[in-house]
Amino acid sequence: xxxxxxxxxxxxxxxxxxxxxxxxxxxxxxxxxxxxxxxxxxxxxxxxxxxxxxxxxxxxxxxxxxxxxxxxxxxxxxxxxxxxxxxxxxxxxxxxxxxxxxxxxxxxxxxxxxxxxxxxxxxxxxxxxxxxxxxxxxxxxxxxxxxxxxxxxxxxxxxxxxxxxxxxxxxxxxxxxxxxxxxxxxxxxxxxxxxxxxxxxxxxxxxxxxxxxxxxxxxxxxxxxxxxxxxxxxxxxxxxxxxxxxxxxxxxxxxxxxxxxxxxxxxxxxxxxxxxxxxxxxxxxxxxx
Numbered sequence: 665x666x667x668x669x670x671x672x673x674x675x676x677x678x679x680x681x682x683x684x685x686x687x688x689x690x691x692x693x694x695x696x697x698x699x700x701x702x703x704x705x706x707x708x709x710x711x712x713x714x715x716x717x718x719x720x721x722x723x724x725x726x727x728x729x730x731x732x733x734x735x736x737x738x739x740x741x742x743x744x745x746x747x748x749x750x751x752x753x754x755x756x757x758x759x760x761x762x763x764x765x766x767x768x769x770x771x772x773x774x775x776x777x778x779x780x781x782x783x784x785x786x787x788x789x790x791x792x793x794x795x796x797x798x799x800x801x802x803x804x805x806x807x808x809x810x811x812x813x814x815x816x817x818x819x820x821x822x823x824x825x826x827x828x829x830x831x832x833x834x835x836x837x838x839x840x841x842x843x844x845x846x847x848x849x850x851x852x853x854x855x856x857x858x859x860x861x862x863x864x865x866x867x868x869x870x871x872x873x874x875x876x877x878x879x880x881x882x883x884x885x886x887x888x889x890x891x892x893x894x895x896x897x898x899x900x901x902x903x904x905x906x907x908x909x910x911x912x913x914x915x916x917x918x919x920x921x922x923x924x925x926x927x928x929x930x931x932x933x934x935x936x937x938x939x940x941x942x943x944x945x946x947x948x949x950x951x952x953x
Contacts, residue, residue, distance in 0.1 A: 667757075668701045670720070671711040675739040679711040682737055685761055698724065707733040707753055714745065721748060728783075729796055733757060737766065745769045751783030778880035779806045780897055782829045788895030789871065794830040801827035809900045815872070817933035835871025835894070837938070837951055840928030841885055842875065844946035849887035855947035856892060863939055863951060867892050874899055874927035903930050910940055928952035 667688035671679030676692075683690050686709060691701050693712065698720035701708055710717040717736045725731050725748065733749035735758050744761045746754030750772040758768035774781040782799040785791065793799070805811030805827075815838065816822055822830065839860075843852055860867060873889045877898040889896040907929040909922030924941045932952035939951040 666705060667707045667709070668705040669709045669711060670697050670701060670717075672716075672739075675711045678737070678739050678741055681741065681764060682709055682711060682761065685763055686757065702732050705732070707735075707749075707757055709735045709737055709744075709757065711737050711739055714747065717747065728752070737761065741766050743767050743769050746771070750775070751781050752787055755784075774803050774806055777807055778898070779877065780895075781806065782831075785895045785897065786831055788890070789831075789833060791895075792832040794832060795826075795828075798827060798829040802829045809902070813897060813899070813903065813931060815931055815933040833871045835869055836933070837865055837870045837953055838928050838931040838933075839870055839873045840875065840924040840926065840931075840941075840950040840952070841873055841889075841896075842923030842927075842941075842948035843879070843882075843885065846882065847884045847946045849884045849891070851945055852884050852888035852947050853891050855944040856888065856949055858944060859939070859942050859949045859951070865951065867894070870894050872897055872931045874931045876904060876923050876927065877901075897931055899927055899930055906930065907935075910937055924948040924950035925952075 667686050668691050669679050669683040669688045670691045670693055672693050679690060688709065691697050702724045714736050717734060721732065721734050731748045733753040734747040735754050736745045736747055741764050744758035744766045746758050748754065755770050755772060755775055770776060782793060782802045786793045802811050839856065841852065871894065873894055873896045875885055875896060875898060877900050879885055880898045885896060904926040905921065907926040909925035925937060928950040929935055929937060929952050934953050936953045937950065938953050941948050941950045
């Protein structure tokens with residue numbers, strides 16, 4: 665069992681509902697519940713007060729890269745509070761409980777601002793972050809709009825400073841996505857899979873999806889890309905404008921020369937556009953290598 669819900673006996677009904685949504689096992693609270701569970705579970709939800717949960721998890725905390733994920737769920741199911749591992753799965757797990765009417769209480773700065781984080785990108789794409797200490801500088805840059813994103817095709821030697829994060833990523837292609845406001849996740853996922861199939865590219869060959877930061881608060885793209893198994897990067901206007909589109913675009917209505925093509929190019933490794941923008945319904949897709 666990879667997930668567990670630790671609960672006080674009086675809150676067993678609520679715990680059962682949480683476990684059902686998360687696909688987790690149930691563990692009744694005891695003095696050893698947290699130590700016993702941490703030994704074999706990476707992600708834990710706790711239906712109890714924050715104080716009890718914090719005291720239970722505290723002896724098992726080392727650093728944010730190895731700490732277990734902990735989300736405290738209030739017994740009335742009103743709130744889901746990521747306590748540890750926000751960028752490493754807790755924020756996502758808290759959001760999973762929305763089907764119960766539970767509100768995720770997200771406190772990580774980048775997610776509150778609707779911008780990417782190094783940890784989030786790495787976790788979503790199963791990438792390896794080589795130098796952990798760089799995350800604080802890069803995430804601050806995401807918040808300030810100053811972090812650049814560069815994709816390099818190897819073999820290559822990359823030299824950077826302490827404020828440069830190095831992600832080791834599999835895959836060859838980057839996919840830029842534009843869409844009309846409130847386009848559903850199903851529409852976006854179907855359009856992407858259709859275009860990839862027509863191009864002879866499997867989702868496993870894509871290492872990143874990208875769109876404009878103006879779409880950061882729309883659930884459609886985020887949920888669609890999660891289903892596709894790779895992360896989405898929200899680019900600022902400066903990064904997008906540095907890569908003019910190869911074809912005409914209607915993105916001027918949001919102050920840009922284009923979305924799909926510039927986003928694909930900005931995050932690509934060789935800056936080669938292999939598929940100009942293709943429109944399916946309300947979704948625009950471009951692919952770069």
